[in-house]
Amino acid sequence: DIQMTQSPSSMSVSLGDTVTITCRASQDVGIYVNWFQQKPGKSPRRMIYRATNLADGVPSRFSGSRSGSDYSLTISSLESEDVADYHCLQYDEYPRTFGGGTKLELK
Amino acid sequence: EVQLVESGGGLVQPGRSLKLSCVASGFTFSNYGMNWIRQAPGKGLEWVAYISSGSSYIYYAETVKGRFTISRDNAKNTLYLQMTSLRSEDTALYYCATSYSLDYWGQGVMVTVSS
Numbered sequence: 001d002i003q004m005t006q007s008p009s010s011m012s013v014s015l016g017d018t019v020t021i022t023c024r025a026s027q028d029v030g031i032y033v034n035w036f037q038q039k040p041g042k043s044p045r046r047m048i049y050r051a052t053n054l055a056d057g058v059p060s061r062f063s064g065s066r067s068g069s070d071y072s073l074t075i076s077s078l079e080s081e082d083v084a085d086y087h088c089l090q091y092d093e094y095p096r097t098f099g100g101g102t103k104l105e106l107k
Numbered sequence: 108e109v110q111l112v113e114s115g116g117g118l119v120q121p122g123r124s125l126k127l128s129c130v131a132s133g134f135t136f137s138n139y140g141m142n143w144i145r146q147a148p149g150k151g152l153e154w155v156a157y158i159s160s161g162s163s164y165i166y167y168a169e170t171v172k173g174r175f176t177i178s179r180d181n182a183k184n185t186l187y188l189q190m191t192s193l194r195s196e197d198t199a200l201y202y203c204a205t206s207y208s209l210d211y212w213g214q215g216v217m218v219t220v221s222s
Contacts, residue, residue, distance in 0.1 A: 032208070034208055034209065034210075036152075036209075042214075043202055043212040043213060043214050043215055044152065044202075044212050045212075046209070046210055046211070049208060049210070055210075087151065087152055089152075089154075089208075089209060091207055091208045091209065094157065094166040095154055095166065095167075095168050095169070096142070096154035096157070096209070097154065098151055098152040098153070098154065099151075100151050101151045101152070
């Protein structure tokens, strides 16, 4: 199975920060990585698809990038509504696998 | 607007069975593969199963293979997950999600396996 190693597992952040979360794939998954935001008590919401594409309705302060087997989600100028859990997903192969998640907390 | 509504969860004893449903609307259900994903309390996401649009292709996580069965009824716009031989470690919030890339998710249904 493909492992998605996500870091950090948690992050203490301030409003206005630029935040970067990374997933490293254990083998080549190409562009087939999505990023999801999950707020407490809510279902995951797709933010980025195919590694770098912004999903509909997602603010432009969110971006996705890829460098080799490393995939990153960056939030520029963090707003209070962005404080949530974030998950990466590889969908190149079955079984689909998620990263362990990153919890953003306000300082 | 894509809507996915899960139902059928509840408290069940270990070793017993439960069947989840996910009713879809706002898109052409019969054109899309569907997934079940679960999230144990306070834990991360775990993909459970996938079924293609015409039910020709089905995949399972190793943790549920042989115990869970995914199916669908395109005439009823409904996805199912039949769960048998349930274990305490199956306790989770179960979500259905659209397509091979898990684009849209339902609100989830809780399954608690406990004596």
